[in-house]
Amino acid sequence: MARERPPVRAPEGTAPAREAAGKPPFERLVTAHGPMVFRVVRAVLGPADADDAWSETFLAALRAYPGLPADANTEAWLVTIAHRKAVDVLRGNARRPTPVDAVPERPARTGRPDDGDPDLWRALAALPERQRQAVAYHYLAGLPYREIAALTGGSTDAARRAASDGMKTLRRTYPPPTEER
Amino acid sequence: MITHDPDTARLVSALAASGGAGTDPATAARLHARLVADAGDAGLLDVAYRTLDTPAGSLLLAATEQGLVTVAYAVQDHAAVLQRLADRVSPRVLRAPGRLDTAARQLDEYFAGRRRAFDLPLDWRLSKGFRREVLAHLPRIAYGSTESYAQVAEAAGSPRAVRAVGTACATNPLPVVVPCHRVVRSDGSHGQYVGGVAVKDLLLGMEAAA
Known part of the structure; x- marks a missing residue:
């Protein structure tokens, strides 16, 4: 019916369309998983560095997205990238001369209302890094301990222990609001 | 999903939305x-x-x-x-x-009736071959006027490819801007449209009134 001829000027795509077939538009990943990634990096890094880590995570993901297999678990993939970006930020902060114990004295450093609860960030910041990561990846990203171990190193049991120890400490250091009544 | 005791649930909910926000529209x-x-x-x-x-x-x-x-x-x-x-x-x-x-x-x-032609860079990559030749002709149909599928076929250099012109219009990746709504049946009836017949009537009526 349609009389197809060779294109007059072949309009070639910019991306390898065959490889990418069936993959959702990247916007769908931002909508579906952006809030989760933000909660994770905010728990691991605190509110001041969360925006930077989130932005670097999604820019890196956008760059790599055309090469991602169509059947990949995009949620776990994003957490993996977020983990690496958060580690970069933590290493960068460790080299800075600013004393860490000065940070909790300045609630809502960025002046944004959603920076939330300084008590919680203080309690999280006091946890060892591994525990903070295990708590965030398990309870906020929903990753199984086996996958957390693959990210952070160590055994599955060690990841489970780190999350459990972290939550145990948080129950003590971040008391329920009812105590204020 | 993971199930929690009340105290763990309290912590998880605090982590997820401290200060009642964190995933609010402003942050997003x-x-x-x-x-x-x-x-x-x-x-x-x-x-x-x-x-x-x-x-x-x-x-x-x-x-x-x-x-x-x-x-x-x-x-x-x-x-x-x-x-x-x-x-x-x-x-x-x-x-x-x-x-x-x-x-x-x-x-x-x-x-709003204040523009009769579009002046935009177009990326034609989603239209190939004869369909693209047909679509490339359409901006030459002036605002407020129409051509029949047969006239467009002739203008595209294939007078007998009337049905292929219909296919080209039905698969136009740039409707409105590339005005396939100005292609109508030889008897003057509006015919099919990618946005629905009612929208074709609306566009042609609007252009005729302007």
Whole structure:
């Protein structure tokens, strides 16, 4: 019916369309998983560095997205990238001369209302890094301990222990609001 | 999902939404705007899109770095159209209204009766071969006038390819801007339209009245 001829000027795509077939538009990943990634990096890094880590995570993901297999678990993939970006930020902060114990004295450093609860960030910041990561990846990203171990190193049991120890400490250091009544 | 004792649930809920926010619209908008800006700077914004409310319903507009690549009516299912862009152009698709400011303004002017022709860079990559030759002819049909499928076939150099002209119009990736609504049946009736017959009537009626 349609009389197809060779294109007059072949309009070639910019991306390898065959490889990418069936993959959702990247916007769908931002909508579906952006809030989760933000909660994770905010728990691991605190509110001041969360925006930077989130932005670097999604820019890196956008760059790599055309090469991602169509059947990949995009949620776990994003957490993996977020983990690496958060580690970069933590290493960068460790080299800075600013004393860490000065940070909790300045609630809502960025002046944004959603920076939330300084008590919680203080309690999280006091946890060892591994525990903070295990708590965030398990309870906020929903990753199984086996996958957390693959990210952070160590055994599955060690990841489970780190999350459990972290939550145990948080129950003590971040008391329920009812105590204020 | 993971189930928790009440105390763990309290902690998880605090982590997820401290201060009752953290995933609120303002945060999401701030992060999204920064991603779009960073992606543009890095040359990673392969397909930008937005929607535009018009008298013909919500239009999806999408552009590559070369130009406007898709205009789609709501009846075409915007999610399906975005998926096709991801498959055929690039999966690096982001809602990024900035790149479509000029297109949106010109469409607003058109629907307000203040614009008779579009002056936009177009990316023709979703239309190939004879269909593309047909579509390339359509902007030469003046605002407010029409041509028959047979006349368009002749103008495209294949007078007997009348049905192929119909197919070209039905698969026009840039309706409104590339005016396939100005192609009608030889008896003067409006015929089919990618946005539905009612929208074709609306556009032709609007152009005739202007």
